[in-house]
Amino acid sequence: MPLIKNVIHRFHVKRPLTARERELRLDIRKPAGDAPHYQLSLIRLNSTFVECVDKWYAERGFGAMFGAAAFSAVAFGMWVLVTNIFKHWHPIGLFFLLVFPVLLAVTAYIFLCDAFTYTHYPIRFNRKNRQVYAFRPDGTVLKAPWDRVYWTILGHANPLGWLNVAGHVMDESGKTVLETFALSVNSTSKQGEVKLRNHFEFFRLYMQEGPAVALQRIQPVPLIMLPPIDRQKESWAFGWERITLTLNGSPLLQILAQVFFLPESLFRWIVMRTSKIPQWPQWVEDECRIEPDDPWRREPGYRDEEAIAAMQATAGARRNG
Known part of the structure; x- marks a missing residue:
């Protein structure tokens, strides 16, 4: 039943670019934002590649809950x-x-768009061979040159629509969209475009200038990698935390929203338990080999404890001051 399982992940393709997509194009040669941020989307990071989750990861569970x-x-x-x-x-x-x-x-159909699929759809940016790999809903892998992907902000800023940073794979003429994938951050507001641009800027810095620059530019925000979702399915507790973080910075709203977030977290747990963990094919792993002594290697579950402690100390000093 591939149609049922893939429908939620579809983009409108085999079409020309819209005027809005051309207007909001993100140039990899120019800074996209002033405050780059990874937005708790990273699975693995090293000198060869950085891997992140897809645009649907934070929303998993909602479709199953609504469908049920x-x-x-x-x-x-x-x-x-x-x-x-x-x-x-x-x-x-x-x-x-x-x-x-x-x-x-x-x-x-709506329920099965979320459950019985894959736990996530990873995207890998390889800075050494300048290729981008995106795991498709059918289990195959898209490979596209970083320098030829057309990056833009996709969608419309309104309460019923979503904005995403999307990567378009174009035909040889550069006029027709053949395939689309999107990064993990969503927004529904015009102001949210700044957040999207800063999210893209993290990956742009990594690909254009390397991991040292990308990690230096996110400071003082500590680097916190996702749990090992590439090897095991997330716990209910982490799923609940990830859903709650969609309202990060609004503690009162986070409390009030628990009437929805708690049942959604249960359905997220069901979705993750019924879905498969994606596995990169061997040819991708061969093209993304990591040096054994890589100083920038950050595996799933990594937490920059020193930076976290410094940030907490700063926050405590402000409260006491």
Whole structure:
């Protein structure tokens, strides 16, 4: 059922660039933002490559929760209809009897867009061979030259839409979008474009100037890598924490939103337990070999404890001052 499993990950392709995409293009030769940030998206980092999660990772669980809730509501409505249709016959009842199975299929479809897929869809930036690798929903890998990917901000700033930093793979003429993948940060506001640009700037710095510059520029923010999601499935506790962090900086909203976040975290746990951990094919690993004595090697679960302690000390001094 590849269509069901992949529909949520689709982009509009085989099309020309829009005027907005051309206007918001991100040039890899120019700084995209003043405060680069990795936004808790990194899986692995070293002198050869940096690997991050995809745009859907932070939202995992929501689709399954919505699909399950809608499926339950439709199933209940269908049960009420069936138990009463012969007692209080009306022609419109036959119409709903035909519609409800379709609605059940649609809501199950939504659930399966999230569950029974992959736990995440990693993106790898190799600065040595200047290639970008993106894990596709069907388990294959997209490989594209960093210098030829068309980077832009995709979407529209409104409450119902999402903005993402997207990488377009173009045809030879440079006019038609053949394939699209997106980085992990989402936004719904015009102001959020700054956050998106700063997120892209981290990867631009890594590819153009190396890990030393990229990590130096994020200071004083400490480097905290994701847990080893490339080898094991995340815990419920981490899933809940990752969902809650979508409102980072707004503690009151984080508390109020728990009425939604707690059940969503349960469905996220179900999604992760029913999904497969993506595995890079051997040819990708061969092209991304890491030197055994690499001084910039940062593995999953790494935390810059010294920087964390310094940041906490600074925050404490401000509160006491």
